[in-house]
Amino acid sequence: MTTESRGTAGWSAQRAGLPVIYVTHDQSEAMAMANRIGVISGGRLLQVADPETIYAAPSNHFVARFIGECSILRVAETDGGKGYEIAGARQSLPSRAKEPFDIVVRPENVSIRAASEAASDGAFGVHAIVRDVTYLGAGWRVALELSDVQSLLASIMRGDDVTGRLAPGLPVVARWAPASVAVLPTEGSS
Template identity: 65%
Template sequence: MNDLPLPAVSFQGVTRRYGAVTAVRDVNLDIAPGEFFALLGPSGSGKTTLLMLLAGFDQPSEGQVLMSGTPISDFPPHRRRIGVVFQNYALFPHMTAAENVAYPLKMRGMPRDERDKRVHAALGIVSLSDRGASYPSQLSGGQQQRVALARALVFGPDVLLMDEPLGALDRRLRDQMQIELKRIQHELGVTVIYVTHDQSEAMAMADRVGIMSGGELLQVADPETIYASPANHFVARFIGECSILRVASFDGGKGYEISGARQLLPTPSTVPFDIVVRPENVVLRSAANPTPMDQFCVSATIRESTYLGSGWRVSIELEDGQSLLANVPRRHELAGNLSDGLKVSATWEPTSVAILPTEAST
């Protein structure tokens, strides 16, 4: 007997077409109860379309959407027990914060006394108990966002959808709200589906991340796996900074050669492959300081360096003409001596690279 709970949300073979344009293509995805799930991708990738299909503002061309095992395609939006927070908040300017939060309860015909109790509790959750009488124009952007969140939570939804909710805030306030959203989500245990094109938001907040491009769901995994083991070239380039290097395999894929240097792989590859190297995993040394003969390293030339405060981001050119990014911390032997044209050597651990089938092989 299977005692696992049903997914809070399930997309089963979901496709959405608009004429000749396919916005979402054959998406299969289960989201667990209480999970904070982020849909991440560039504009036009299909992530907001998936949200609209779940919320009931659109219908799939093929496939079905389920909540807790029940197909909901025939349910109108108000019967789906889904709260929605948009980027522009959509607050009524002529209503106070409390009246905005009470609006969905009023539309459901809830008695005034019960409405007042729920509104007070919802404003307390978002730390705005003392601003219920304020109008949106009297609130900061972050406070307006909290009101919109309280309105989405006040009726006790099973699922909370958030579409770029922090996009209108400055970076400092976004960072603060990320912490608040995670606190509230843990406190309430509500399932959150969070749409964003900001990878730092998704990686910082989500239990799992789904990467979308061209209407397709390319990879679903926890943030650490997405970063360390991307499924393809698009995911590798989209998440963080990296260098994707062409290499030649040897001994049947047991290792690779690049710029005359060889490195064994922890797990052999059976197909032609490229390697993904993150800049924080690259160690640079001055070419004047010899590297031990038994240590893997490649010769390179510095082409550009950018100061980041905590150190430098350096672009180097390998002897075969490929570019590689590396981080140089402030106390590094090369700090302050990163002039263009400087000869260096670069090394990285074999366990720090990700292996991807070459784009021609995928």
């Protein structure tokens, strides 16, 4: 007799209360299926957490790069762990960070405006140059070079008013919210 013939909605490990360990190198599959993910490298378990935490608050550089696209940026100054300076722009952090640290910025959290149109409202903004624009159907992947020569990725969706003018060489201002930044120990300091 099948489970369907008994009138049940089907068998699942969760309904049966059984733990299942599934090993995959497909990050999208892991994010979609798991309620907890363990990231292993070199035989070491680096982080175990729910998918949202793994993505938004990776424990180190490897985990940040392994799960989704990101930009890991070196900060110039850290304001005693209360904030940071990058490419001449200062931004506070939602909570104090242990120094030294780098920041992780996911492309979907970055907004860009042409430098000529960027508001001079005193808000956080990093000056950059567009290096590459790749059309992806639902939007564009934009590679930026910051004034301190670091690279930053941005995902710009259709309907964003800057999309029609994106071209290599365009000076822009990139912004992201303080809460969208993940703080990581600088490589080699943890």
